Each structure stands twice: as C-alpha cells, then as structure tokens.
Amino acid sequence: MSGISKEYDLFVIGAGMAGTTAANRCAAKGWHVGIVDALPYGGTCALRGCDPKKILRRGAEVIDAAHLMQGKGISENDLTLDWATLMRHKRGFTDGVPQGMEDELHRNGVSTFHGAAHFTGPHHLKINGVQHQAKRFLIATGARPRPLDFPGHEHLIDSTDFLNLEELPGRIVFIGGGFVSFEFAHIAARAGVDCVIIDHGTRPLRAFDPDLIDLLVQRTEQAGIRVNHSTTVSAVARTPTGLQVSVEQDGVTTVIDTDLVVHGAGRVPNIDGLNLAAANIAWGPRGIDVFGHLQSRSNPSVFAAGDAADTPGERLTPVAVFEGKVAASNMLKGTMTVPDYAGVPTTVFTIPELNRVGMLEHEAGRDGREIVVRYNDTSSWYSNYRIGETTAATKVIIDTATDQILGAHLFGPGYSEVINIFGLAIKLGLTTRQLKSITATYPSVGSDLGSML
Structure with a gap:
C-alpha cells in the first residue's frame, strides 16, 4: 500500500500510558491526532507488566499468608496455587484492555493505526507503506528487554513470555537482580517452583536501601529462592531434559540444571527501528535526548515521554503518565513546563x-x-x-x-x-x-x- 495521508497536528508513536494520555488530551482540544503501535494498545504496564503481574502475585500472597498463619489457626495442607486458573483470572483483565483503550481514543476523535512506524523525514512517518505528515510527534514507545550476547541467549524468555505461561515448570532460573527477577521468583516459588536468581552484582536492587535489601534477600531465601551474588552467566545450552546455565563466580564455573530461564537483566529504550536519524532526532543509551520540558534537543517538532525519553524520572508507569500530560500541555500551549519528579515512590512487589x-x-x-x-x-x-x-x-x-x-x-x-x-x-x-x-x-x-x- 502506498500514498500519503492528510496532515496531523500531532502523531503519537506508542499506545501505552504516556502516548494515549497525550493523544486524548490533545484531541480533546480539537487537534487532529493520530496514534500508532505495532503491539496491542495498552502498553507494558496494563498488558505485559504491572497489572497482570500483581494479579498473579495475589495468588502467591494467599499461599504465603496461609503459610505465615500455620499453627496460628490456619491449615495450609490442602491449599495450592492453580496456575492455569489464575492465568484465566489475569486474562479476564488484560484481554479487554486493547479494544477498550482504542475505543476511548476513537471517542475522543483520535485516528488509530497498527503496525511498525519509522520516520522518513522531520515531519513524515511511514506505517505499512503509507506516509503520514504531522506538525508534531510524540515518541512514547516504552522499553524492551536489554539485548544479551552470551551463547544460548536465544533460549531465554522475557517478562512478557513469563506472564503468558500456560503452566509453570518445576525449575526456573532468573537472570538479573532487578524487579523482574525478584517479583516473578516470589510468585513462582509460592507455586512450588524451584527458583534461582543470578545477580551480577554484590547486592541486588541497588536503587533501594541496602539494609532493607539485606532483609529482602533473607526473606527471599526463606521462601526457598536461591540468590547467587557476584555471579555471571557465561552460556545457556539446551539439553534433552531442559536447559543448563553455566555461571562463573570467583573464577569458578558451575552448571545449573533448569527447565526455564527468564531474562530479568534490565531494559533499554524501545527506539530501534524508528529511523530517528531521518528526522534529525538525537538519542542516547537512555532514550531520546530531550530538554527538561520533554522537547527534542535536535528537532523542535518532536517530544518524547516515558521510558523512551532520557529524563531524570524513574522508569515507572505513573511517571510516564504525568510526562505524557506535561508533554501534551507544552505542545498545546507552547510552554516549557518541566515535570515535577519530587515525591514519586517506587515498589518492588515481592512478598x-x-x-x-x-x-x-x-x-x-x-x-x-x-x-x-x-x-x-x-x-x-x-x-x-x-x-x-x-x-x-x-x-x-x-x-x-x-x-x-x-x-x-x-x-x-x-x-x-x-x-x-x-x-x-x-x-x-x-x-x-x-x-x-x-x-x-x-x-x-x-x-x-x-x-x-
């Protein structure tokens, strides 16, 4: 399909919380707004992160709560976590999100598109062979798992895959000492899975208080999860009975047999494939290079928000939402308001x-x-x-x-x-x-x- 569309006042790339927030706000003011995403509308949090994760965590919480009350009036002998049924409960929430979000955009007059988008010029974007022209763009494409380069990395699954598992295996290795590894291991362990976390550093979750991290590691190990510190993964290999993870610690190589390996070793801005150079958009390892008010330093027609933008804010959904609001306001009013990042809490939803x-x-x-x-x-x-x-x-x-x-x-x-x-x-x-x-x-x-x- 070829051709060119009419000009938009704003075209948003990414239909997560930052992008849809800005699109709806600008459309409500009468702007002609378009939005595109290659994935179902809703973004990571609602579909592949925060929300489904915490639904699954609820099952683990109940198991843990019963365990804590053992001998205090509660018997946990017959209490088990039914993973397949819990997953159906999760899908009862996530399945309706994409259409519900797209319907809201339509009600607000936003034109919606599906497919991979890339820039062809400072004011032009191509989607499925059709070129679209806009006065302004907002890049809100979120983040993706950080690429890994050790032999066998292709055998890993990521957080999205974990949240869609129809059944849990008996053994899981989580690579990385961050949110994903700890939160998912705490869920899986309460379902009876033998879990191992491989952390490259001396202490996981380095952005948090070290004294409390020590307590979390203690509680994690009490839940039956092994945490290996100062350990590097050198390879993952498939075997007739599962997977073998080769790890190095203090110069010694050992092998861990497992059924599944989960990538929890960080995320990077999801901006590859946008052909940013064609639109004179500068970027770096932390995302689109923006001023404090979220406007691109190199192309004034472009703004960025959420995990795709290089801002001081934490990579959190509430931050993406208020960055989307600020970006929309600055575009609508021609102002240079800087988001207020003070007092933003963050939580690792372990148990x-x-x-x-x-x-x-x-x-x-x-x-x-x-x-x-x-x-x-x-x-x-x-x-x-x-x-x-x-x-x-x-x-x-x-x-x-x-x-x-x-x-x-x-x-x-x-x-x-x-x-x-x-x-x-x-x-x-x-x-x-x-x-x-x-x-x-x-x-x-x-x-x-x-x-x-």
Missing part, C-alpha cells in the same frame, strides 16, 4: 514488598546537610504480628533543620500503601510534626506511620 521514595541515606548526607535516620525493626509490631510476618523494617531520613522528610524506605506487608503518604509529604514539604498530627483509622497499617517517625 512482602520493598519501597522507596526520596533520597537514600548516603545521598541525604551530602553537602553538609544535617540528618537524622529513624530505623525501626517493625517485625514485632502489631500490624505484622497479626498476620504472622516476621521480617519487616522501616527507615525514614529527616532533615533536622527543616523537620522535613528527605527519604523513606519501607519493607513489609502493606507498606506499598504507606509509602504514598511519605511521597505526599516530600512533594508538599510536610514536616514530621505535621505527619504525626494525623489521626489514622486503627488498627490499620497506616496507623503505624507516626511510630515510624
């Missing part, structure tokens, strides 16, 4: 979960700032005793001069909700005195907030 917002302890102590660190072992607190959890802790970092929160780090069940309050405090500049003045519903996990300070 229990690990959370962070704001600065790490060593970051907060820079520049001569006077700080106080409030550390609490909360494993014996009522909210954890009630459910039988024996591993939990919090660390809150406070600026003594202002009494404001600089960082909060929480490891424990339900703390992914509490971290949001700390995020709000950082964003609004609330003091610990103000936080302590809150009267919380009791006995909720949130009522522990004052004691954490």
Whole structure:
C-alpha cells in the first residue's frame, strides 16, 4: 500500500500510558491526532507488566499468608496455587484492555493505526507503506528487554513470555537482580517452583536501601529462592531434559540444571527501528535526548515521554503518565513546563514488598546537610504480628533543620500503601510534626506511620 495521508497536528508513536494520555488530551482540544503501535494498545504496564503481574502475585500472597498463619489457626495442607486458573483470572483483565483503550481514543476523535512506524523525514512517518505528515510527534514507545550476547541467549524468555505461561515448570532460573527477577521468583516459588536468581552484582536492587535489601534477600531465601551474588552467566545450552546455565563466580564455573530461564537483566529504550536519524532526532543509551520540558534537543517538532525519553524520572508507569500530560500541555500551549519528579515512590512487589521514595541515606548526607535516620525493626509490631510476618523494617531520613522528610524506605506487608503518604509529604514539604498530627483509622497499617517517625 502506498500514498500519503492528510496532515496531523500531532502523531503519537506508542499506545501505552504516556502516548494515549497525550493523544486524548490533545484531541480533546480539537487537534487532529493520530496514534500508532505495532503491539496491542495498552502498553507494558496494563498488558505485559504491572497489572497482570500483581494479579498473579495475589495468588502467591494467599499461599504465603496461609503459610505465615500455620499453627496460628490456619491449615495450609490442602491449599495450592492453580496456575492455569489464575492465568484465566489475569486474562479476564488484560484481554479487554486493547479494544477498550482504542475505543476511548476513537471517542475522543483520535485516528488509530497498527503496525511498525519509522520516520522518513522531520515531519513524515511511514506505517505499512503509507506516509503520514504531522506538525508534531510524540515518541512514547516504552522499553524492551536489554539485548544479551552470551551463547544460548536465544533460549531465554522475557517478562512478557513469563506472564503468558500456560503452566509453570518445576525449575526456573532468573537472570538479573532487578524487579523482574525478584517479583516473578516470589510468585513462582509460592507455586512450588524451584527458583534461582543470578545477580551480577554484590547486592541486588541497588536503587533501594541496602539494609532493607539485606532483609529482602533473607526473606527471599526463606521462601526457598536461591540468590547467587557476584555471579555471571557465561552460556545457556539446551539439553534433552531442559536447559543448563553455566555461571562463573570467583573464577569458578558451575552448571545449573533448569527447565526455564527468564531474562530479568534490565531494559533499554524501545527506539530501534524508528529511523530517528531521518528526522534529525538525537538519542542516547537512555532514550531520546530531550530538554527538561520533554522537547527534542535536535528537532523542535518532536517530544518524547516515558521510558523512551532520557529524563531524570524513574522508569515507572505513573511517571510516564504525568510526562505524557506535561508533554501534551507544552505542545498545546507552547510552554516549557518541566515535570515535577519530587515525591514519586517506587515498589518492588515481592512478598512482602520493598519501597522507596526520596533520597537514600548516603545521598541525604551530602553537602553538609544535617540528618537524622529513624530505623525501626517493625517485625514485632502489631500490624505484622497479626498476620504472622516476621521480617519487616522501616527507615525514614529527616532533615533536622527543616523537620522535613528527605527519604523513606519501607519493607513489609502493606507498606506499598504507606509509602504514598511519605511521597505526599516530600512533594508538599510536610514536616514530621505535621505527619504525626494525623489521626489514622486503627488498627490499620497506616496507623503505624507516626511510630515510624
């Protein structure tokens, strides 16, 4: 098919949360907007990441909760995780997302396209042989698994494949010490899978508080998951009975027999194939090179948001959403507003979960700032005793001069909700005195907030 379409005010590449947010906002203001994606509409979070992952995690949570209450009134003898049925439950959510999102775009007047897109000039994009012209473009193509180059890398599956497994094998090796490996291993282990995590570094999840990471690793191993630190994968080979993973640690090579190997070793911006050079769009390892207000440094007609953009923000869905909003506003109004990244929390949804917002302890102590660190072992607190959890802790970092929160780090069940309050405090500049003045519903996990300070 060949030809050229009429000109758009905005053409969005990528139908995830950043792209659809911007497309809907600009279309609502009367702009002629087009959007394209080679994959089903919805993006990684709704279809291949956050949402389906947490549905599967719920099954694992129930198993773990019963285990913690063993001998405390609950018998787990007949309790099992039915993976196939749990997957059907997951698909009950994910299957309707693409059409629902496309229907919303249509209602807002957005023209939708499916297929791989690439630039043919500063204002031209080709999709399935048809060239489209636009005054502006927003690149919001997200991220993809980082390429691996060791022999046998083709035998690995990625996070998308894992979330679509119809059945779980008996043994899984997860490569990488990040979110994917830890979250998925915690799910699979509660389904009875023998799990191994191979981490290249000395400590996994390096963006989080080291003291709480140590507790997470301890809890991970208690769940039956082996964590190999300072270990490098040298090869993966197929055998008649499964796969063999060759690893090196301290100069010694060993072999791990397994049934499945999952790629959890990081992600990179998904911008290959866009032919960015044809549109004079500069990029680097972290994505499209943009100013703080999300406009391309080399082509003023182009903006970028989400994981495809080189911004200070964390690679998180909520960040992609508000970057999409800011990009849309800047394009509509001709402004140069910079997104506010303060107080954005992030969570590793292991069981229990690990959370962070704001600065790490060593970051907060820079520049001569006077700080106080409030550390609490909360494993014996009522909210954890009630459910039988024996591993939990919090660390809150406070600026003594202002009494404001600089960082909060929480490891424990339900703390992914509490971290949001700390995020709000950082964003609004609330003091610990103000936080302590809150009267919380009791006995909720949130009522522990004052004691954490």
